[in-house]
Each structure stands twice: as structure tokens, then as C-alpha cells.
């Protein structure tokens with residue numbers, strides 16, 4: 001299973017879990033055309049799209065998929081707990097944002113499990129030995145200019161690096177194969193120190209989500 005990042009952050013979020021025969025789209029914040037290109041126009045393999053919340057950078061292009069007949073799951077509207085898309089089994093869990101927002105626990109026979117959480121102040125839950133974690137590390141308190149007018153907006157509904165590190169420490173296990181930090185703020189985050197800080201709390205590779213990132217999500221270490 002390959003994780004492909006097409007966008008991460010307030011300009012648009014979209015991740016593809018591409019299993020070769022079938023793919024799941026996580027977040028519809030990048031145009032359908034970009035997704036088609038990334039999949040070599042093989043859109044028949046898209047098993048579904050999951051959207052975490054109504055903000056445009058996550059949901060803006062959902063209608064394009066629906067017009068193409070591809071199912072879009074918005075559990076923050078429907079309230080249902082789980083869904084099967086092809087062989088992807090997806091559970092939603094509640095996050096803490098300024099609008100109803102959910103994270104996803106996604107299991108697939110070729111990937112193991114992936115916990116995805118973005119746009120949240122913190123994560124209430126602890127997971128049983130996830131194989132991969134894709135989690136927001138939005139800002140570092142040290143990097144925020146106290147005089148900045150958008151300070152409150154930055155802090156509300158997003159996860160600080162320290163909160164992310166606490167979450168990673170609580171969910172670390174020998175089974176954890178990859179951590180991907182996502183939704184880094186343009187002004188209040190610094191990719192290299194963020195990666196180094198995360199590497200200190202987990203014993204697996206740590207990646208930073210940016211357009212073009214591709215990570216092989218294996219179930220086993222070999």
C-alpha cells in the first residue's frame with residue numbers, strides 16, 4: 001500500500017491510499033483532476049472518499065467525486081460509525097475542532113492499520129498498536145509571534161507539536177512502522193525540527209506530509 005500526499009495544510013488536504021487494485025481517498029481538498037493524474041487516470045480503482053469535516057480545505061472538491069459516481073463518506077454529517085470501502089474498513093472517531101470533525105482508523109489486509117487525525121486540539125483516544133499514524137502537528141508555541149493577530153485562530157482547533165508528541169508516545173509500539181506529520185502551519189511550524197522531535201518519541205521513520213510525498217505502508221517490517 002502506498003500513501004501519496006497531494007496536499008497538506010490550509011491550502012488543501014488530500015491523501016491517497018493506493019493498494020494497486022483499489023484506492024481510498026482521504027480528504028477532498030485537492031481537485032479531482034490532481035487525484036486522477038496521481039492514479040494515471042485509473043479512477044475505477046477508487047473505492048471511496050472519506051472527508052473529516054466541512055472546511056473547504058478538506059471537503060471542497062467532494063462534489064466532483066459524487067458527480068463521477070464515487071461514494072463520499074461524511075460521518076460528521078451522518079453520525080454513522082463505520083464503513084467498508086472495497087477492502088478498506090474505516091471507523092470514525094470524534095475530534096475537537098471548531099466544527100464537527102472526525103478522525104479515521106483505517107484497516108486494510110495489505111496495510112495493517114492507519115490512524116488519521118487532523119484539525120483537532122487533541123485526540124481523546126488511544127489506539128491498539130496502529131501500524132501507521134498520519135497526524136497533525138500544526139504549530140509550535142515557540143514559533144508563534146504573540147503579537148500576531150491570528151494567534152487565537154491558530155491555536156483554536158489545531159494540535160501543537162507537544163500535543164502531537166504526547167499522542168505519539170502514548171501510541172508507540174513495536175508494530176508502528178511509519179509516522180507522517182501533516183497539516184503543518186505555513187508560519188508557525190518548522191519541518192526539520194518537528195521531524196527530529198517526533199523521532200525521539202517513536203522508533204520508526206517519521207515523514208513530513210507535503211505534495212509529492214510517497215510512503216510505502218507495509219504491514220510487516222520486511
Ligand SMILES: [Zn+2]
Pocket residue numbers: 053055097119
Ligand atoms: Zn478545519
